[in-house]
Every structure is written in C-alpha cells, then in structure tokens.
Amino acid sequence: AQSVTQPDIHITVSEGASLELRCNYSYGATPYLFWYVQSPGQGLQLLLKYFSGDTLVQGIKGFEAEFKRSQSSFNLRKPSVHWSDAAEYFCVLSGGYNKLIFGAGTRLAVHP
Amino acid sequence: NAGVTQTPKFQVLKTGQSMTLQCAQDMNHEYMSWYRQDPGMGLRLIHYSVGAGITDQGEVPNGYNVSRSTTEDFPLRLLSAAPSQTSVYFCASSYSSAGSNQPQHFGDGTRLSIL
Numbered sequence: 206a207q208s209v210t211q212p213d214i215h216i217t218v219s220e221g222a223s224l225e226l227r228c229n230y231s232y233g234a235t236p237y238l239f240w241y242v243q244s245p246g247q248g249l250q251l252l253l254k255y256f257s258g259d260t261l262v263q264g265i266k267g268f269e270a271e272f273k274r275s276q277s278s279f280n281l282r283k284p285s286v287h288w289s290d291a292a293e294y295f296c297v298l299s300g301g302y303n304k305l306i307f308g309a310g311t312r313l314a315v316h317p
Numbered sequence: 318n319a320g321v322t323q324t325p326k327f328q329v330l331k332t333g334q335s336m337t338l339q340c341a342q343d344m345n346h347e348y349m350s351w352y353r354q355d356p357g358m359g360l361r362l363i364h365y366s367v368g369a370g371i372t373d374q375g376e377v378p379n380g381y382n383v384s385r386s387t388t389e390d391f392p393l394r395l396l397s398a399a400p401s402q403t404s405v406y407f408c409a410s411s412y413s414s415a416g417s418n419q420p421q422h423f424g425d426g427t428r429l430s431i432l
Binding site (some may be wrong): 237299 | 357358362363421425
C-alpha cells in the first residue's frame with residue numbers, strides 16, 4: 206500500500222539550531238516526493254521536490270532533503286532555523302495517476 | 318497573477334444547509350482538485366478534475382459534488398451540510414495530473430464550520 210509517515214507530530218527547536226524532519230514512504234516504484242510548508246492560516250507552499258537523479262535536493266528558504274531508497278526516507282533538513290520557519294511541514298508522495306498522498310504533518314515551533 | 322483563489326475564507330453553516338465553495342485559477346492549469354484538512358490527518362483528496370467537463374472522485378467524496386464547466390473554475394458543493402464536514406478546504410491546481418512530477422499550487426483555504 207502507498208503511504209507516507211511523518212513520525213514526529215510536534216518538534217521544538219531553538220533559533221539557530223539545526224533541523225531534521227523525518228519522512229518515510231511506502232511505494233512499489235521510484236516515487237515523486239515533495240515537501241510543502243503551511244504557515245498559520247495559509248495555503249501550502251512547495252519547498253522542494255524529488256523526481257530522480259541527485260538524491261540531495263535543494264529547496265527554497267535554505268531547506269534541503271535527502272532521498273534514501275534503502276531506507277524509504279526523504280528527510281528534510283535545515284542547518285540553522287529562523288523564527289519565521291515555525292509552521293507545519295508536510296511530506297507528500299505522488300505515486301500514481303491523480304493521487305497525492307500526504308503525511309499527517311509535523312508542526313515546528315521555534316524558541317528564540 | 319493571482320494563482321489559486323478560494324472564496325469565502327470563512328463560513329459557518331447550520332446542519333442541513335447547502336453551500337458552494339468557489340475555486341478559480343488563472344494559470345491555465347488542466348488539473349484541479351479539492352482537499353480537506355483535518356487535525357492529524359494531513360490533506361485528503363475529495364474530488365478532482367483533469368480538464369473541463371471531466372471530474373472524478375478522490376478518497377473522501379461522500380457529501381460533496383463538483384463540476385468543471387471551464388478551465389478556470391472548479392466549485393465544490395455541499396448539498397446538505399453535516400457536522401462531520403467541519404474542516405479546512407483547499408483547492409489546488411497543476412499543469413497536469415497529480416500522478417506526474419508537477420507540483421500543486423494551493424489556495425489559502427476555506428475554513429468551514431457546521432453547527
């Protein structure tokens with residue numbers, strides 16, 4: 206079955222600290238994977254995407270993600286978090302025709 | 318360029334009332350879709366359309382109707398609102414189907430409460 210798991214519901218980090226948000230997927234072939242961010246009261250904004258090729262993907266706002274096929278993971282990272290990064294982050298799998306599968310989301314809080 | 322525009326932003330309904338959530342995009346996207354977002358569940362697909370005149374059901378279609386008479390507009394109709402439909406609704410669009418590598422463009426959402 207196709208699925209996306211984000212194990213962490215809430216994460217709190219201090220401003221300036223590094224960040225890693227975990228994402229695991231289940232899919233029978235090479236998936237298309239996305240990370241979206243949702244600020245409070247807003248829609249979803251694309252951070253980055255993985256289709257094929259380089260397993261380390263660079264995105265906007267200083268984010269990057271690494272695709273690891275052996276671990277079925279696509280973790281999102283940022284070396285230094287800013288207070289404006291506080292939001293909810295969704296890992297999304299595009300695995301078949303007309304079907305996006307969302308993880309449950311990870312809510313990030315940033316302490317000053 | 319407005320992108321994806323959803324109206325209204327907030328709505329409160331009584332059980333049994335009907336209403337239409339509007340969605341319009343100005344990017345000439347063929348693919349449009351509606352999602353609902355509930356706490357701890359991410360977004361779930363309600364209905365989608367791959368072009369004018371073509372719609373299909375997603376994961377949670379019950380209680381909702383859609384139509385696509387133009388490329389730009391994709392309204393979502395609640396025929397008889399139920400408290401279980403209290404949610405945040407997002408419209409999204411892309412150049413092609415969500416099964417491809419095209420990222421989705423999302424509206425800002427409609428927050429709907431059913432009393």
